[in-house]
Amino acid sequence: MSPQELEPSPASAPSRVAAAGRAGLLAAGSVVLLEAFWLVAALPGAALVSDLGALLVAGVATAACLDAAHRHPPSLRRFWVLLAATMALAAAGRVLWTVQRVAGGELPHTPLIGAVFTAGILTGTAALLCSLTAPRTAVGRARTLLDGVIVGLALVPIGWVVVFRDVAEADLADPVRTLGLLYPMLDLMQLTILVAVAGPVRPMWRPMTLIAASLATRALADTAYVSLAVRGDYFSGHPVDVCWPLSYLLIVAATRYPPPPTCPDTDDTADVPLPPWWRVALPYLPVGGAIVAVVLARQPTGQTPQLIFVGMMALLAALAVRQGLAANENLWLVARLRRLAYTDQLTGLPNRLLFTRRLRRALRGDGRVAVLLLDLDGFKQVNDRFGHATGDTLLTGLAARMQTAVDGDGTIARLGGDEFAVLVDGVRAVSPQRLAERLLDALQPSDGDEDVGVHPSASIGIAEYGPQHASHTDLLRDADIAMYAAKAAGKSAYRICTPLLRESAVSRAELIADLRRAVDERQLRLEFQPIVDVATGTVRSAEALVRWWHPRLGVLTPARFLPLAEEAGLILPIDRWVIHEACRAAATWRGRAPDATVAVNISAAHLRRPDLIATVTAATAAAGLAPRALTLELTESALIEGSDTVLDRLRQLRELGIGIAIDDFGTGYSSLSYLHRIPATELKIDRSFVARLDSADDRAYATVEMVTRLAGAFDLSVVAEGVETERQHAAIAAIGCPRGQGYLYGRPDQPAAVGQNRT
Ligand code: C2E
Ligand code: CA
Ligand code: CA
Numbered sequence: 001m002s003p004q005e006l007e008p009s010p011a012s013a014p015s016r017v018a019a020a021g022r023a024g025l026l027a028a029g030s031v032v033l034l035e036a037f038w039l040v041a042a043l044p045g046a047a048l049v050s051d052l053g054a055l056l057v058a059g060v061a062t063a064a065c066l067d068a069a070h071r072h073p074p075s076l077r078r079f080w081v082l083l084a085a086t087m088a089l090a091a092a093g094r095v096l097w098t099v100q101r102v103a104g105g106e107l108p109h110t111p112l113i114g115a116v117f118t119a120g121i122l123t124g125t126a127a128l129l130c131s132l133t134a135p136r137t138a139v140g141r142a143r144t145l146l147d148g149v150i151v152g153l154a155l156v157p158i159g160w161v162v163v164f165r166d167v168a169e170a171d172l173a174d175p176v177r178t179l180g181l182l183y184p185m186l187d188l189m190q191l192t193i194l195v196a197v198a199g200p201v202r203p204m205w206r207p208m209t210l211i212a213a214s215l216a217t218r219a220l221a222d223t224a225y226v227s228l229a230v231r232g233d234y235f236s237g238h239p240v241d242v243c244w245p246l247s248y249l250l251i252v253a254a255t256r257y258p259p260p261p262t263c264p265d266t267d268d269t270a271d272v273p274l275p276p277w278w279r280v281a282l283p284y285l286p287v288g289g290a291i292v293a294v295v296l297a298r299q300p301t302g303q304t305p306q307l308i309f310v311g312m313m314a315l316l317a318a319l320a321v322r323q324g325l326a327a328n329e330n331l332w333l334v335a336r337l338r339r340l341a342y343t344d345q346l347t348g349l350p351n352r353l354l355f356t357r358r359l360r361r362a363l364r365g366d367g368r369v370a371v372l373l374l375d376l377d378g379f380k381q382v383n384d385r386f387g388h389a390t391g392d393t394l395l396t397g398l399a400a401r402m403q404t405a406v407d408g409d410g411t412i413a414r415l416g417g418d419e420f421a422v423l424v425d426g427v428r429a430v431s432p433q434r435l436a437e438r439l440l441d442a443l444q445p446s447d448g449d450e451d452v453g454v455h456p457s458a459s460i461g462i463a464e465y466g467p468q469h470a471s472h473t474d475l476l477r478d479a480d481i482a483m484y485a486a487k488a489a490g491k492s493a494y495r496i497c498t499p500l501l502r503e504s505a506v507s508r509a510e511l512i513a514d515l516r517r518a519v520d521e522r523q524l525r526l527e528f529q530p531i532v533d534v535a536t537g538t539v540r541s542a543e544a545l546v547r548w549w550h551p552r553l554g555v556l557t558p559a560r561f562l563p564l565a566e567e568a569g570l571i572l573p574i575d576r577w578v579i580h581e582a583c584r585a586a587a588t589w590r591g592r593a594p595d596a597t598v599a600v601n602i603s604a605a606h607l608r609r610p611d612l613i614a615t616v617t618a619a620t621a622a623a624g625l626a627p628r629a630l631t632l633e634l635t636e637s638a639l640i641e642g643s644d645t646v647l648d649r650l651r652q653l654r655e656l657g658i659g660i661a662i663d664d665f666g667t668g669y670s671s672l673s674y675l676h677r678i679p680a681t682e683l684k685i686d687r688s689f690v691a692r693l694d695s696a697d698d699r700a701y702a703t704v705e706m707v708t709r710l711a712g713a714f715d716l717s718v719v720a721e722g723v724e725t726e727r728q729h730a731a732i733a734a735i736g737c738p739r740g741q742g743y744l745y746g747r748p749d750q751p752a753a754v755g756q757n758r759t
Contacts, residue, residue, distance in 0.1 A: 021067060021256060028060040028252050032245045039239045046237030051098040057245040058091035061252045068255040075132065076259055082127035083211075087251060089120035090244075101236060121186050125193060131208065132260065134197040139329055144196045146322040147283040152189030153318060154286035156311035157293035159185060159226075180226040181307070187219035192283060207254035214250035217243050283322075290315065344414040346392055347399035355413035355421055359472045362425035363465070369425045370432040370464040372410070373479035374402070374439060376418035376456040377491050394456070398443060405442035409435060418456070421479070436460045436494035443492075459486040460494035481505040503553055503560070512568045514550065515561060519573050523549050526581050527748035531599065531719055531741045534733050542589075543599040543633070543741065544582035545748045546574065566605055575606045576615050583623035583630060589754045590629060596754050599631040599661060604638035610645075613652055620658075631659030631682060636667060639678055647677060654679045661719070665707065675714065683711045687722020687742070693731040705735045 035053035039046050065084035069077050093116040100110060125148070128134065129141045159181050194212050198204050221243030228234035290312070297308050342354040350358070362369045376398070383391040399414060406412045410424040422439070424432050445455040461483025463475050482497035484505070489495060518524055528542035548556040565571045579600050586598035606612055620627050632653065639646075639662060650660055661682035662675075666689055685707055692700030704720065711718040720732045723742030732740055 024060045024064055025252050025256060028057045028249050031056050032249050035245060036242045039237060039242055050237045050241040051094060054245045055091055055094045057248040058087050061087040061248040064252045064255040072259045079127050079130045082123050082130060086120050086124040089116055093117050125190055128193045128197055131197050139325060143325050144193055146318055147196050148189040148193035149318045150283045151192040151286050152185045153311050153315035154290035155185045155188050157290045157297050157308045160308055161293045161296045180229055183222035184219050184226060187215060187222055191215045205260050206257045210250050210254035214247040217247040347396055347414050349399055350413040352415045356472055358411055359423055362423060363472055367426050368464060368466055370462060371475050371479045372422040372432055372436055373461045373483045374420040374458050375483055376458050378456040379418035401442045402439055405438045432462045432464055436462060440492050457491040459483055461486055462494060463497040478502060512564055515565055515570055518548055519577050524577060525549055529741060529748040530746040531739055532745045534737055534740045539754050540595055541597040542754050544578055546578050571603045571605050575603055579616060579619040583619045583625045586629055587623040587625045597629045597631060599633050601633045607634060607638055607646055612649060628657040631661050633661040633663040635663045636665055651679050680716060682717040684719045684721050690720050690722045690728055693728045694725055708735050708737045
């Protein structure tokens, strides 16, 4: 057989079905019209016409529903099949009714007929609960069903008051009459369920509207029937009878519509609007009415009719169950919300919110807290080259591996994108460094995952604080700084945040901006380091060293900000300020020690400027300081770069009596001939040579000795820099170096010691 033969001829089959459906609808409609005319006109045989009419239309409706079940997608099949069963039961019930009626009584309410109608109610209700927009969960369905039951039960006392209030007590003993009340009640229960399951989507799916109309018609018919029957005014073939086939006809019409174009995705409830408040309150409104009705229904004897009593008990039970369900559902929803709010949807790890919460809690405790911040290097390329789906798969896999690596020694979370974090707190066996190593190991490509081609590595930054020490933002920022340092160090590395790292992380631009204001806002301070006579320990001079008291970063050393100042052209105002301050300080010293001097560092940039001389003379003049009390320190390298004009400038300074020191001597490459040309007054032997005097380094000793002799030959003063130990002091004393500077004699500090003997 060829594939074509297997298929029904595609063009004709649907059209034939459509034609049959149309014919069914037409036929059923005609029957209803004819019956209506017959009954209203009270033509003979009205009772039989009524029975036959209902039977016929119910039969057509059964067939139409089965056909719809065939045509609709599987998700709607059960709905139509159950409706078909309902229609079939209605037809069956009508057959039984007709047979019984013809055989005997006028209103044959036999238990069998009751059972068939009840079965129809059950299938109808089930159909509603299987409609497309009905809740998917068993709890949701149970809740909807209960809403219907509650409305139905609440209507019992209301119906009682409305229908039976004026009926003589003796007549109420007839169960046919009182139980008949159940029919409209059940209709309204179904109608409530329909409203509940129709969902908040507008417009409603057309067939649901028609089914609602069908239910309303039947409720109307049942109510009219009960009212008439109670008063004894009902007879078979009463015009109200036409309502039943009419309600079936509406079902037939409902089957004529195509399935909804888009079957709502049950997972995608984000853009489905919430139902309005009145729809939520709907089942409870009749309850209020029921309470009033119970009071009104009390008979003159003071008794409450038994049916009402039973109904109210059932209503209470239904309400209790409904309440229980709602409470349970709320708990479940809260749990789900919490899960949604605190977990990362892709990896299932805790998200940033939960992580920061845990971090804050950990920081309130009294143990050390460490954070590892992990960023995947090269993950963007994976996303760009292979698409987000691949990226997501990779991310999920890596997240799982990392979680295994952490293995309960910390809390791993996904902070977003390709950024993860691990919180390590409390009593723990593992150090953050060890954990970082484990994480890096876990991310090494293994045999199973070569399919992606690109394998991202990770950079990890670690920050660790003591208890009660820092805010969580500080800790995260520090970890971030360390993470960037790790990135800079190359792939697959981790770094721990140190104060140095933290400082350097503040962006250069920011620092330059701050530096512009530093002079004006008096953030610069001078410290003075004593320069002593090696033989006597007398302090006659001090070197001015600048510090920046940064409002946020604390005290910054010159090495930290002077290069930036040079770069930004800010060195001149700084140097100028330093010269002025140093001169003022020295002027006060000279009150105590008339021969006290001060040394000031001058940058290479300043040396090249012609206004150097003007600046210096202005400073000495302003402070009332003799120029010979001031020494300018210039680095060897700055002097070598200097042109003839620079040398000329130095000579002019010399003529003014200002001292010139060659700083860091020995680190540059000045030849002896060059030294001869510079009009210096002093050599400062770099501390790298002095440091080596400690280790009995003969060459270092020889160098210091040679420079000292050389300086003597050139008639230069000599200062050994960076004297830290007694041994170094002894060495320079033995060599005969006249002056020394270093931590051994005094750290840079306030200038109180100048002019006093070293103790
Ligand atoms: P420098 O001119 O060689 O200054 C001596 C440096 O060595 C100072 O560092 C001082 O604190 C440090 N030092 C002193 N004794 C010892 C010791 O025994 N051991 C060790 N390890 N170090 C010692 P500081 O204050 O950080 O200054 C660094 C450099 O910044 C200075 O080197 C100087 O070149 C420059 N500088 C400092 N203040 C100024 C200034 O006001 N203007 C300019 N243009 N440059 C400055
Ligand atoms: Ca210096
Ligand atoms: Ca120096």
